[in-house]
Amino acid sequence: MVDDREPAARRPGGRTARVRAQVLDATVRLVARYGFAGFRYEQVAELAGVHRMTVYRNWPDREKLVAAALTRFGEQEVPVPDSGELRRDLVDMLLGLAAGLESTTGRALFQVVQGARENEEVRRTVEQVFQRRADLFGQRVDRAVERGELPPVDRRLLGDLLSGPVHLRVGRDLGPVTRADAERIVDVVLAGIRATATP
Amino acid sequence: MVDDREPAARRPGGRTARVRAQVLDATVRLVARYGFAGFRYEQVAELAGVHRMTVYRNWPDREKLVAAALTRFGEQEVPVPDSGELRRDLVDMLLGLAAGLESTTGRALFQVVQGARENEEVRRTVEQVFQRRADLFGQRVDRAVERGELPPVDRRLLGDLLSGPVHLRVGRDLGPVTRADAERIVDVVLAGIRATATP
Numbered sequence: 001m002v003d004d005r006e007p008a009a010r011r012p013g014g015r016t017a018r019v020r021a022q023v024l025d026a027t028v029r030l031v032a033r034y035g036f037a038g039f040r041y042e043q044v045a046e047l048a049g050v051h052r053m054t055v056y057r058n059w060p061d062r063e064k065l066v067a068a069a070l071t072r073f074g075e076q077e078v079p080v081p082d083s084g085e086l087r088r089d090l091v092d093m094l095l096g097l098a099a100g101l102e103s104t105t106g107r108a109l110f111q112v113v114q115g116a117r118e119n120e121e122v123r124r125t126v127e128q129v130f131q132r133r134a135d136l137f138g139q140r141v142d143r144a145v146e147r148g149e150l151p152p153v154d155r156r157l158l159g160d161l162l163s164g165p166v167h168l169r170v171g172r173d174l175g176p177v178t179r180a181d182a183e184r185i186v187d188v189v190l191a192g193i194r195a196t197a198t199p
Numbered sequence: 200m201v202d203d204r205e206p207a208a209r210r211p212g213g214r215t216a217r218v219r220a221q222v223l224d225a226t227v228r229l230v231a232r233y234g235f236a237g238f239r240y241e242q243v244a245e246l247a248g249v250h251r252m253t254v255y256r257n258w259p260d261r262e263k264l265v266a267a268a269l270t271r272f273g274e275q276e277v278p279v280p281d282s283g284e285l286r287r288d289l290v291d292m293l294l295g296l297a298a299g300l301e302s303t304t305g306r307a308l309f310q311v312v313q314g315a316r317e318n319e320e321v322r323r324t325v326e327q328v329f330q331r332r333a334d335l336f337g338q339r340v341d342r343a344v345e346r347g348e349l350p351p352v353d354r355r356l357l358g359d360l361l362s363g364p365v366h367l368r369v370g371r372d373l374g375p376v377t378r379a380d381a382e383r384i385v386d387v388v389l390a391g392i393r394a395t396a397t398p
Contacts, residue, residue, distance in 0.1 A: 160363075164360075166363070167363060167366065173322070
């Protein structure tokens with residue numbers, strides 16, 4: 001059981017981190033299966049193989065539990081790589097995004113998110129997760145601008161231009177997004193950003 | 200009632216066309232409310248103000264009725280304009296797409312489509328509708344290429360690059376897509392297509 005005096009995020013790699021990972025992974029699977037409001041803490045504990053009180057004590061707020069779980073899913077399944085080479089990293093990011101969206105859990109989560117948008121709590125949670133991803137992506141773009149790989153750019157526009165086509169293709173089930181697809185998207189978008197930059 | 204000897208599509212502007220429009224508009228609203236399989240022909244007739252047999256006779260195939268209804272919704276709500284000026288037309292097309300997706304019916308249809316993807320009939324129907332839109336868009340792009348406004352281009356890639364960001368923004372409920380948003384998307388994508396064209 002996770003001790004109250006040791007917040008779950010504190011010791012990466014330790015037992016606490018392992019329990020945290022188990023609980024959040026279980027939560028993702030249950031949200032995907034039963035929706036935001038449809039799963040019970042008991043199910044999380046059972047699926048994670050931890051005591052029920054561990055879940056209650058460490059994530060007394062259901063909304064925060066779901067947000068942490070979705071954030072973890074996003075960071076693990078759809079990382080924002082930084083090898084130092086912008087084009088390669090963006091291509092890898094889009095391939096990661098496609099794989100995450102195409103996965104069984106990704107599809108189920110997407111359904112849940114789409115279907116529950118009227119719910120204020122769900123909306124806030126999803127916004128947090130998107131904001132976290134947008135921040136990571138923004139940091140990656142800032143480093144590219146600092147390195148002179150890109151002109152100063154509207155990070156949100158860039159993010160939407162890159163990931164929009166991937167979301168669309170996966171959403172329409174038009175076969176997997178290949179590396180060649182991702183490269184063409186990245187090449188056109190980067191060329192367009194450079195060509196339209198105001199000096 | 201629509202006469203069997205006069206297929207509904209034959210006489211635009213006539214009584215047949217009016218009945219056709221009433222039936223298809225009613226179908227769109229019912230699909231949005233009850234899903235692909237959840238509405239009944241009786242409801243269509245009642246909402247359209249026509250005789251039940253009119254619906255059965257003219258659209259004996261439920262799948263084709265839904266496809267015709269969604270195609271009509273798409274063509275009316277999200278037209279592919281051709282004023283002769285490519286940039287303006289693409290901006291208007293994206294604003295139309297955003298408005299269609301943001302509308303109550305558009306949102307409901309999107310939910311239904313997303314939620315019913317496992318169903319083979321739904322899938323085929325939706326593919327027909329997308330194909331019809333892709334064809335219209337492709338014809339518009341071909342004219343731009345003929346006029347020298349664009350280099351030869353992968354029409355599907357261009358369509359995904361333009362409409363992907365709009366789908367994403369509406370899907371995430373991040374406020375309306377403005378004309379300035381649409382212009383920036385179109386400008387970056389067109390510049391990128393031109394810059395990456397192989398001579």
